[in-house]
Amino acid sequence: MANVTLTINSEQVTVPAGTKVLDAAREAGFFIPTFCHDPEAPGYGGCRICVVNIKGARSLMASCVTEATNGMVVETESPDVVEARKTILELLLANHPTDCLTCDKNGDCKLQDYAYRYGVGSSGFGGEKHSYPVDNSNPYITRDLNKCILCGRCVRTCAQVEDRQVIDFAYRGFQTRVAPAMDTNLAESACVSCARCVAVCPVGALTYTNLSGKGRTYEIAKKQVTCSFCDAGCQFDLNYKGDKVIGVTAKAPGEGRPLCLKGRLGMELRYSDQPLTPMLKKDNEFVEVSWPEALELEDVLAKLKELEK
Amino acid sequence: MTNSIQEIANADFILATGTNTTEGHPIIGIQVKKAVRNGATLAVVDPRSTEIAGLANYHLRIKSGTDIALLNGLANVIIAEELWNKEFVTERTEDFDALRETVAKYTPDYVSEITGVPAETIKEVARGYAKAKNASILYTMGITQHICGTHNVFAVANLTMLCGQIGKESSGVNPLRGQNNVQGACDMGALPAFFPAYQPVALEANRAKFAAAWGVDELPSKTGLTVGEIIDEAGKSVKAIYILGENPVLSDPDSNHAAHNLESLDFLVVQDIFLTETAQLADVVLPASSFAEKDGTFSNTERRVQRVRKAVNPPGEAKADWEIICMIATALGYPMNYGSAGEIMDEIAKVTPSYGGISFARLENGSLQWPCPTAEHPGTKFLHVGKFGRGLGKFHAVEHIPPNEMPDEEYPLILSTGRRRYHYHTGTMTQRTGALEVFYPTEYLEINCIDAAKLGIEDGDKVRVTSRRGQVEVAAKITEIVTPGLVFTSFQYPDVPINKLTNAARDPISKIPEYKVCAVKVEKVS
Amino acid sequence: MVATVTLTIDGIQVTVPKGSTVLEAAESVGVFIPTFCHDPELSKPGACRICVVEIPGARNLPASCVTEATEGMVVYTASEAVLEARKTNLELLLANHPEDCLTCNKNGECKLQDYAYYYGVKVGAFPGEKHNYPIEEDNPFIVRDMNKCILCGKCVRMCQEIQGNNAIDFAYRGFNALVTPAMGTTYSDSDISNCVFCGNCVSVCPVGALSEKGMLGKARKWEIEKVTTTCPYCGVGCSFDLNVKDGKVIGVTSTDGDVNGRALCVKGRFGYGFINHPDRLKKPLIKKDGKFEEATWAEAIAFVKEKLGAVKANYGPDAIALLSSARCTNEENYLMNKLARAVLGTNSVDHCARL
Numbered sequence A: 001m002a003n004v005t006l007t008i009n010s011e012q013v014t015v016p017a018g019t020k021v022l023d024a025a026r027e028a029g030f031f032i033p034t035f036c037h038d039p040e041a042p043g044y045g046g047c048r049i050c051v052v053n054i055k056g057a058r059s060l061m062a063s064c065v066t067e068a069t070n071g072m073v074v075e076t077e078s079p080d081v082v083e084a085r086k087t088i089l090e091l092l093l094a095n096h097p098t099d100c101l102t103c104d105k106n107g108d109c110k111l112q113d114y115a116y117r118y119g120v121g122s123s124g125f126g127g128e129k130h131s132y133p134v135d136n137s138n139p140y141i142t143r144d145l146n147k148c149i150l151c152g153r154c155v156r157t158c159a160q161v162e163d164r165q166v167i168d169f170a171y172r173g174f175q176t177r178v179a180p181a182m183d184t185n186l187a188e189s190a191c192v193s194c195a196r197c198v199a200v201c202p203v204g205a206l207t208y209t210n211l212s213g214k215g216r217t218y219e220i221a222k223k224q225v226t227c228s229f230c231d232a233g234c235q236f237d238l239n240y241k242g243d244k245v246i247g248v249t250a251k252a253p254g255e256g257r258p259l260c261l262k263g264r265l266g267m268e269l270r271y272s273d274q275p276l277t278p279m280l281k282k283d284n285e286f287v288e289v290s291w292p293e294a295l296e297l298e299d300v301l302a303k304l305k306e307l308e309k
Numbered sequence B: 001m002t003n004s005i006q007e008i009a010n011a012d013f014i015l016a017t018g019t020n021t022t023e024g025h026p027i028i029g030i031q032v033k034k035a036v037r038n039g040a041t042l043a044v045v046d047p048r049s050t051e052i053a054g055l056a057n058y059h060l061r062i063k064s065g066t067d068i069a070l071l072n073g074l075a076n077v078i079i080a081e082e083l084w085n086k087e088f089v090t091e092r093t094e095d096f097d098a099l100r101e102t103v104a105k106y107t108p109d110y111v112s113e114i115t116g117v118p119a120e121t122i123k124e125v126a127r128g129y130a131k132a133k134n135a136s137i138l139y140t141m142g143i144t145q146h147i148c149g150t151h152n153v154f155a156v157a158n159l160t161m162l163c164g165q166i167g168k169e170s171s172g173v174n175p176l177r178g179q180n181n182v183q184g185a186c187d188m189g190a191l192p193a194f195f196p197a198y199q200p201v202a203l204e205a206n207r208a209k210f211a212a213a214w215g216v217d218e219l220p221s222k223t224g225l226t227v228g229e230i231i232d233e234a235g236k237s238v239k240a241i242y243i244l245g246e247n248p249v250l251s252d253p254d255s256n257h258a259a260h261n262l263e264s265l266d267f268l269v270v271q272d273i274f275l276t277e278t279a280q281l282a283d284v285v286l287p288a289s290s291f292a293e294k295d296g297t298f299s300n301t302e303r304r305v306q307r308v309r310k311a312v313n314p315p316g317e318a319k320a321d322w323e324i325i326c327m328i329a330t331a332l333g334y335p336m337n338y339g340s341a342g343e344i345m346d347e348i349a350k351v352t353p354s355y356g357g358i359s360f361a362r363l364e365n366g367s368l369q370w371p372c373p374t375a376e377h378p379g380t381k382f383l384h385v386g387k388f389g390r391g392l393g394k395f396h397a398v399e400h401i402p403p404n405e406m407p408d409e410e411y412p413l414i415l416s417t418g419r420r421r422y423h424y425h426t427g428t429m430t431q432r433t434g435a436l437e438v439f440y441p442t443e444y445l446e447i448n449c450i451d452a453a454k455l456g457i458e459d460g461d462k463v464r465v466t467s468r469r470g471q472v473e474v475a476a477k478i479t480e481i482v483t484p485g486l487v488f489t490s491f492q493y494p495d496v497p498i499n500k501l502t503n504a505a506r507d508p509i510s511k512i513p514e515y516k517v518c519a520v521k522v523e524k525v526s
Numbered sequence C: 001m002v003a004t005v006t007l008t009i010d011g012i013q014v015t016v017p018k019g020s021t022v023l024e025a026a027e028s029v030g031v032f033i034p035t036f037c038h039d040p041e042l043s044k045p046g047a048c049r050i051c052v053v054e055i056p057g058a059r060n061l062p063a064s065c066v067t068e069a070t071e072g073m074v075v076y077t078a079s080e081a082v083l084e085a086r087k088t089n090l091e092l093l094l095a096n097h098p099e100d101c102l103t104c105n106k107n108g109e110c111k112l113q114d115y116a117y118y119y120g121v122k123v124g125a126f127p128g129e130k131h132n133y134p135i136e137e138d139n140p141f142i143v144r145d146m147n148k149c150i151l152c153g154k155c156v157r158m159c160q161e162i163q164g165n166n167a168i169d170f171a172y173r174g175f176n177a178l179v180t181p182a183m184g185t186t187y188s189d190s191d192i193s194n195c196v197f198c199g200n201c202v203s204v205c206p207v208g209a210l211s212e213k214g215m216l217g218k219a220r221k222w223e224i225e226k227v228t229t230t231c232p233y234c235g236v237g238c239s240f241d242l243n244v245k246d247g248k249v250i251g252v253t254s255t256d257g258d259v260n261g262r263a264l265c266v267k268g269r270f271g272y273g274f275i276n277h278p279d280r281l282k283k284p285l286i287k288k289d290g291k292f293e294e295a296t297w298a299e300a301i302a303f304v305k306e307k308l309g310a311v312k313a314n315y316g317p318d319a320i321a322l323l324s325s326a327r328c329t330n331e332e333n334y335l336m337n338k339l340a341r342a343v344l345g346t347n348s349v350d351h352c353a354r355l
């Protein structure tokens, strides 16, 4: 494959042709923040936090969608870049609740990380705040759209699975938000609680209901396990606090697989020290179910019992 | 130190001589302040009115260089008033008569004349010290413990033995080490006359023991040169010097002379973390590691061996000092292959009786105070319980000797040097922290208002300080901290290389130069 | 034998030495009770009341840090009444507290934040008047943001009882109550404040009101690796933690040292900057024609070998002298002693053991 050589922060970097500036820079060990960029579904380029200075370009360029070319000269932390990032952060924070104190994402939140890195405080802009009701209609996923930064990653990851596409952007301007069709709550939507969206949300807008209040992100150690329900091998994280597993979270779908609730529940039952109560949607309502029902093992169990007799 | 730092807080009487503890050793200062809050009596001997002197019940503002006279005077009062500990003196000491004879003439009045301290104060302090249940003496004079005490140290020791204020909790003689690992450097045999643990090189048996341990046929028997002699002989009998992390060009007395001598060497190797004034004179400079970049141990002033742990990698190609020493030894045909600093400690434990029970594995569970001869030994909190190292404690009667250089018409003031709270040694490290030097950016010369008025100097004026050996320029600070006739500054600022002025005359036994006193003149720079 | 008492805490039988507090008894069996103003090394004002517990028969909810455990006592540390009291306590504190965790350097190691999270108290539950104190940052060591102060008084007692400098005290009352140096001056006005920048007050502050200036913006608490080591400055040998992020020392914080406890002096706590200084030597240097040139280790060591070898051959071993260092480790001093005696054959090895 052909290579291109470019200069990033005065360092010569050679990468395969077609590589994005973002990847070239990260490969060379430089930091570039990203919100909307998803390595699994690249090419969106909406949030612009990843801008860099490219010599000769008319404006700052979003590095996640800009291809590296021969002889390109890139600065990733020049004053104009830092200024642009600060402005983006200030605008985001202006409508953002000051809730890190008890937010479950505290410590693992890109918005917070970047605000700290670039020294942007929460009081700078003091813009209008949203007051969306928190959607906890779904027993597994809590949606607090007041904290959403509209990066769209949840929308895109959901849409990657055929016949899901449960959520999408709705309304415009200050009112823009991510919503299921007809702007229902999550429980009433076609959502299958797979939590692909939670896995990619960079802020505290999408969180696991059962983990709320159970531990701060920095107290939790994650250990990856592979689901064994089907042979797709989706990845889940066991969340350890001390030596106890307090819950199982979705990490990444297996090759060509959707990631599913059954798999997560199976991991939860197998590994968690305090497994949550399984609930399934029946007649458009979530109701408590037994573990065999949740894991679709009722018939197998019945058969086993019969054989035992 | 014969005691531990935390014992100081429980002392009933503290005699702090020549130590501005709260500035020089702030954490020990905390213990002193605690003792004072607990009702202890504090007597401070210092020509300057330092912070700790402000807390004292008695501030003995002696004339510089008259410590022995004062200590003898205290002993005189204690003997005259029959306050000495007869049981202790009879059972645990010898040569008391020599002391009694010598101090007889140091009556309070006579001592008052020499030192400038009122006779009544001398009596009160003597009584307080002798009668206290526990009494601790603190001093910093840069002595080399256990080997060859200076006369000052003898005089201190005499006082403690006379009153039996040693060998028990919170009572003893506690020299405070200036640099972090002076104690360890001495313990480890970085001394011209001693192997590790003060085992004399002059003894055949010691040489045989170390030759066997080190796998060589023989070891040199001739006592080596001290640091002062090394600098004096540099370019003469000494042709090559290998210097590790020291900066004699700034820290040595009469530093013009030191620089000149080092320049005339055939070969100078300096191993340091910065290109210091000394390193600039070298033929080869080897980049070393700071404490944060290597493993090892330091031994503090109370003989406590503590771990130094590597937290980060050294910058660039710099290496840990021990690795560099190994490379040099190996190149010179003596392979030194240690896999880690812990392995060096294992070897130290084998040849150093007082460190015999110390290993990195044990230090993981906390520090150990030597003597710690075996792996089961818990370490030693205070020394000399029931018995001195040499058996009976010996009184060494010593006489007051006036400083080598006294003020005269041409050089009418005494210059004394010391430390500042915000800085360390020659400032190589503390001038580069981004914080300390910001708060305390420049050095100044403390001068009393009477002298200042005489010389037409105003606060902040630039003055030239000149001795027989050199001169520096510095800003003047008019203050009551120093008495008339005395000026003071620190040696911690490269911009004010005060050791160009100080006197290289050395104590004949300890070879320690007389930093504290030299004669100077001060003039305003127009 | 020490007299003991036995009591029941949340159904657990606990036996402790007589004179122990309920808090100590609870901690001895791992029962969690939050504290703000309590510190085991300092006097106990029993002022913040976050540590309240329920003791049937007692008139109200007593503060466990100042209540003595007695024989047969029954204690509930997390009853409904206790939780309610703690929540109200936190709500009141948060009512005047800036909503600044986003970029606050204490985030992740802040007692106020920890307890708010633990008890599920949200910001804004009780919006109250906020302070508007200017942030004190006129010295290079310590930043004081009194807007975040919860008036626990630990800094005041640390400075009085451990450091012994009495630099700060409470002033004013009610909403205006404030911890300040005398005459409302700042720490840096050290003639009046008597502050020596030991930073020992910073080491006990439970929130983000006192911080090490050099660490601001350098790392979030959860990103820091701590390495316990010994101070390189004076002979006291204090222990402290080097705070490391991405292979760089970004600060020093207290640990519980054998010599010093949590106390440090200004040099030990704030004198670490030289480690990362650009002037650090990074390569061996060899002087050629009066100028230093960078060299490889192999070249430098070969040069040293050749020169020392020549001096020894021409003038004998005593023409070589070694100056070891009181700043280096025991291991290094030992090797210098060995190098001099066993390898070079001279006893001329000494170190700068003065003052």
Ligand code: SF4
Binding pocket: A147, A148, A149, A150, A151, A152, A153, A154, A155, A178, A197, A200, A201, A202, A203, A205, A206
């Ligand atoms: S919910 Fe999360 S992932 Fe979805 S758009 Fe908002 S911030 Fe992005």
Ligand code: SF4
Binding pocket: A096, A097, A098, A099, A100, A103, A104, A105, A106, A107, A109, A110, A111, A112, A147, A203, A204, A205, C102
């Ligand atoms: S989403 Fe992030 S920035 Fe927003 S409150 Fe939560 S932790 Fe703070």
Ligand code: SF4
Binding pocket: A101, C097, C098, C099, C100, C101, C102, C104, C105, C106, C107, C108, C110, C111, C112, C113, C148, C207, C208, C209
């Ligand atoms: S002091 Fe604590 S609660 Fe206050 S802003 Fe800082 S981290 Fe948040």
Ligand code: SF4
Binding pocket: C158, C159, C163, C165, C166, C167, C168, C187, C194, C195, C196, C197, C198, C199, C200, C201, C202
């Ligand atoms: S830095 Fe030290 S002296 Fe200053 S207020 Fe804090 S504890 Fe007191």
Ligand code: SF4
Binding pocket: C148, C149, C150, C151, C152, C153, C154, C155, C156, C179, C204, C205, C206, C207, C209, C210
């Ligand atoms: S500054 Fe910190 S330690 Fe001092 S009273 Fe306020 S919260 Fe407590």
Ligand code: SF4
Binding pocket: B025, B026, B027, B028, C231, C232, C233, C234, C235, C236, C237, C238, C260, C264, C265, C266, C267, C268, C269
């Ligand atoms: S912190 Fe201060 S008192 Fe403690 S060892 Fe370091 S320099 Fe000495």
Ligand code: FES
Binding pocket: A033, A034, A035, A036, A037, A044, A045, A046, A047, A048, A049, A050, A051, A062, A063, A064, A065
């Ligand atoms: S990360 Fe590149 S535009 Fe969002």
Ligand code: FES
Binding pocket: C034, C035, C036, C037, C038, C045, C046, C047, C048, C049, C050, C051, C052, C063, C064, C065, C066
């Ligand atoms: S911790 Fe008990 S009253 Fe403050």
